[in-house]
Amino acid sequence: MNKDHLQQIFKNYIDRFEEFNSDDRTNSSEYYKWEMPKPFKVSMDKALKAENEEVFKYELDNIRKITHDFIDSGKTLPFAGLVKAADKEWETVQRMFRELYKPDDGNLDIRQEKIESFLAQANHLKDKNNLSDLYKSDFRSVTAYLFLYDPDYNYIYKPTHVQDFQDCIEFYDDFGEGDHVNLKAYYQMCDWLVDAIRETPSIKETNKLRAPKFKKEPYLDTEWHILAYDIIYCCSAYNLFRGITFIHHTSKERKVLWEKQQKAQELYEKLKAAQEEKKILDAAMDELGKWLVVGESVTFKSFGKAAPVEKGIIIKKGSTMITIDFGDGNIKTIDWMSTVTNGYLKFQKEESGFANTVETLKKASQIKGNLSTAEREFALYSEYI
Template identity: 30%
Template structure:
């Protein structure tokens, strides 16, 4: 990690502190969101939907946007089966799985169960889909002293800038353990920065609605760490000198600022939507890989095969995904299962042929999904560049 670059971000964050927390930016809202959730969350509430709606009413800015609405997705699921959703959150919030690996497993399970159920209810409601960022945020607002808020673009740009040496997220990959480890490093830097800690304690004065009241939560500076990561990206704090935070203006300038903000929100929404697509494609690939592990390629040594041109031959050797077949005119090498699927080779045993064809279908579908994953990743990079400009 490049400590000098981290110092640049912290220095610019402190220099921009007033603008970040003054209206209309009001970045202090994150702490009040957690407090409101804590006061209203009750997993055993008789009316789970009503409880969830109230507990997360201040979290929409953190989780929803104009394109995807994960919070509304939870309400949609609750409308059909609130008991199932309640159980999903019980498993997600089960503290028996406290390791990063265990937490990531719970996040993936939550996403898969939620999205499969949503798909079965109405395949057109993709905007309600759950994704990594949303579910990690559910964890963070429930227990911020153990978890961190997460948004993929912000996390990736922060990691790249400070030259963090562990992979956190790419278009088709997320490592929660590495992300939490990076945030832990940032928390340690926060604790050593007396000026930053003093500024942080003045944050609440900018909240006129609460008359400067400090929110009653324990987060061990985890929310502050995310706030720095988020603001560094969204307010261009990576510059050697802090860029003045944009505030609302009157007249024409206000209109221009409004349009730019709308464009940014649209791009963020598209990125979130693409992230959901990537998550869904990854899940399909994992399912195919599970099928692959159960497939046993039949041994064909000594068996007769028929080739379109060379006619009948005998398999004399089989290794990895290849057969060596002896024909009257000599030995030939063939890739399997492709040669059977394409019709160049055939077996008299119909059951064996079905096994090879099933294996081929899995392989082919995986290749198509990987290509789709590549295109989605490129699409995300394109929209992230638009957002950064």
């Protein structure tokens, strides 16, 4: 994802905050999004518990007023369609909402199934009651019911606002089309956005500025899901993409780019693992360096089973070789790495754990080779990370 583009979006949101959060509400006032969830949940809970048609339909009508044009608009009236269906089958509509709000413990596969089941039943009722397509339910509307009921655990999906945002921040996973939406992919993008919000104090401080403007008790939005949606929405509604150059991609292009992003992430993880191995090797080299010093007492066994073990003192150390004085004019210069890793050269005062150091040193060439390969492979995809 493109963090620089997202930070520019945050800056534009902050700079133009007052523009879309008008005090008198005669102009743009997007803070109503924070005012809807609490009354929505109160009325929905009453509707879910209703024991008769009158109470159920009364609360649905309250919800229609609370949400105003957030769910229904001049072009589509999915919630109004459910209200009309409730005139004939209120218990069916109630059961649909009860099933939608059953706990799923954060399992997005189950949540996806609940949304699709609700959607299928809603449109079956529309057709059964001969309602026009004006009242057709869609994936967006069902995610809105979940979002308004419990914003901390849900995101609303509005494709008209999402696609440009997706291209701008270079998140290329396929969300699907129409009512065939990949909920996991969309939630992944939103979670990434929320993480960025948490790490950006300026956007959180700006968010506090709307507090005096509320006319109703707002939802606290401690998980930043409402703010995340507001940012996505305002990007397209108020062109918060200003100053950012990005490419609008087709679904096919996004698929190719997503595959490259996934490959880049895979190679990045491989690179990080190789870098960690190199750190361990460097630490092992440092540990060995504590012993490879002039004056250190060592034992050395020459090649061959019958070769004697000699005791000596290091008198000189180079980048790859050391010189050992074994006394009586017996001085040898040897390769310290190979003799240590093969067990021919030992230190008389070796500490516990030094054997692990030696095991790491044995893999030095492999570790360096793995890092070189990982760096080379990642370089080919680094622009997609």
